[in-house]
Amino acid sequence: MNGPEIHVEFDPELALFVPNTRRRGATRLAIDGVSTLGHVIESVGVPLTEVGALVVDGHEVPTAHIPKDGESVHVRAVERPQRVPGAPLRFLLDVHLGTLARRLRLLGVDTAYESTDIGDPALAARSAAERRVMLSRDRGLLRRRELWAGAFVYSTRPETQLRDVLDRFRPELRPWTRCTACNGLLKEATKEEVADQLEGGTQRTYDVFAQCTECGRAYWKGAHHEQLVAIVEDALSMRTQDG
Incomplete structure (x- = not known):
């Protein structure tokens, strides 16, 4: 040179x-x-x-x-935990991070997710309009000036991705309060209120239900509940270790 x-x-x-x-x-x-x-x-x-x-x-x-x-x-x-200006802390994930989005919602973290590729300009505009932290593995997207805030997701493994996001941002966790499908808030529901979504075996076996206030989806402690409990307990144990 x-x-x-x-x-x-x-x-x-x-x-x-x-x-x-x-x-x-x-x-x-x-x-x-x-x-x-x-x-x-x-x-x-x-x-x-x-x-x-x-x-x-x-x-x-x-x-x-x-x-x-x-x-x-x-x-x-960037220092950890990273402090993001404004409140509350909310995220936006691109089309490639669906599993991470569902796990953040499982923990009660406000997480928007685009299930289709709407393009970098639209994602950056939504981040700015809704004041959400854009999480992505797309370096080009994270360089867009319109972004309100953003972070690179380093791993391709959902469990590692989740732990990294929790370590970096330390969001408030409120497990079992959000719909993993649409991010809406859950409310308690009677069996009668969700009966049209239940098969015969489920109706006979379960009595405790929740329902999304946005999309109406019903939730109960089904076959995969233990796996979900493990994800929640792991996240909560991280918070305990952080003090």
Whole structure:
């Protein structure tokens, strides 16, 4: 490189996004004297949703900082737990994260989910309009400026995805209060109120039901209840360990 450049070191947690040739120690990046530090970092492949503090020559700077020739930059990973401005904490998941969406809803976390691919612009617009944290494995989506907030989902395994989201955001958990199908709130229901959704064996075996106030779906402690209990207990144990 013959032009101006900066020396950049990324936290190990960000190695996934950095090309192999730049993962060890500090790397040199060209600058043009006009682009922001945030733009320079994103040009390497690191979404700003995953970036915490930016430290230039020992001083923290904003993403809008215009880097100067010779500066040393330390790019830190986002701190955990991550504090998101505004309340309550709500999520939006793209089409590839259906299982994670259902598990977050099982825990009572307000989770919107798009079951079809509506495109990045529409997802980013919904995130902004509803003030929801966009969860995705699509780095391009997470780079969209319209997003209200976002986070990269690092794993492809639903159980690991869930634990990572819970560790990163520490949302309030209220298990068994939301519909896993539509995110609506549940209410207690009598057998008569949900009778049209029950087969004969279920009618004879179960007496305690809940029903979604939005879509009307009925819930009871069926064959998969133990698996769901295990997911809930694991999440609650994480919260206990966090103190």
